[in-house]
Amino acid sequence: MKNQNLPSWMKQLTGFAGVIGATALIGFPAWAHINSNTTVANATQTQQVAGNVKTAASPAPTAAAKDIVAIASGDAQFKMLTKALGSAGLVTTLQGKGPFTVFAPTDAAFAALPKGTLEDLLKPANKAKLTKILTYHVVPGSVLSTSLKSGDVKSVEGSSLKVAVSTGKVTVGGANVVKADIKASNGVIHVIDKVLMPPDVK
Structure with missing residues (x-):
């Protein structure tokens, strides 16, 4: 009932804000999912690179094999x-x-x-x-x-x-x-x- 007393330009603004809010709510989960995947992938790559560097930089010591x-x-x-x-x-x-x-x-x-x-x-x-x-x-x-x-x-x-x-x-x-x-x-x-x-x- 109160909306009927609002000027037409305010009704349009309110409707526009509602569309933006709905779009944000719909779009956020998708964005969050993509960002989460990217973060996990980057973390995995970082761990793999760190592991490779550690392996290359710290070879296992070997004892003299020849008499x-x-x-x-x-x-x-x-x-x-x-x-x-x-x-x-x-x-x-x-x-x-x-x-x-x-x-x-x-x-x-x-x-x-x-x-x-x-x-x-x-x-x-x-x-x-x-x-x-x-x-x-x-x-x-x-x-x-x-x-x-x-x-x-x-x-x-x-x-x-x-x-x-x-x-x-x-x-x-x-x-x-x-x-x-x-x-x-x-x-x-x-x-x-x-x-x-x-x-x-x-």
């Missing part, structure tokens, strides 16, 4: 060492559980020996002598460079090796450690630039 002999035989700078280990019959020993720390001379170190020395050591008749020399390069346990300290360490051969540690330099028996901490499944290798000789070997 000392496998590493030495696969490295071009240890051809003579690998040959000498075979001649001395130490391959099986250094493939064992260990652990061992090996101060490994390079081919250049073997080449620096007096002429004919290596050829003579590789003869079957000198197997005991060669074994003595090679086991002088091995220390029981897995000793990383961070654990090396100046002093004497007993080799597998039985004689002691003199280790000297100073800033940025480590020497063993007078040989320079040119590369440290090559980790193997049964120990560690430190590369040296000289063939070590036990005190009683000439």
Whole structure:
């Protein structure tokens, strides 16, 4: 009844407002549904991306899979060492559980020996002598460079090796450690630039 007393322009405005209100009520649920889906999709994508980044940035750590002999035989700078280990019959020993720390001379170190020395050591008749020399390069346990300290360490051969540690330099028996901490499944290798000789070997 009250609407009949309203001016015609107010009736039109009221009707127009009612149409807008109805449209908003009808349209809002649809808009909310779309927006909700978009938010969920974005959240899912964010989680997937975050998961992928985490996986790529944090790979699972892996242990060294190769033993000392496998590493030495696969490295071009240890051809003579690998040959000498075979001649001395130490391959099986250094493939064992260990652990061992090996101060490994390079081919250049073997080449620096007096002429004919290596050829003579590789003869079957000198197997005991060669074994003595090679086991002088091995220390029981897995000793990383961070654990090396100046002093004497007993080799597998039985004689002691003199280790000297100073800033940025480590020497063993007078040989320079040119590369440290090559980790193997049964120990560690430190590369040296000289063939070590036990005190009683000439």
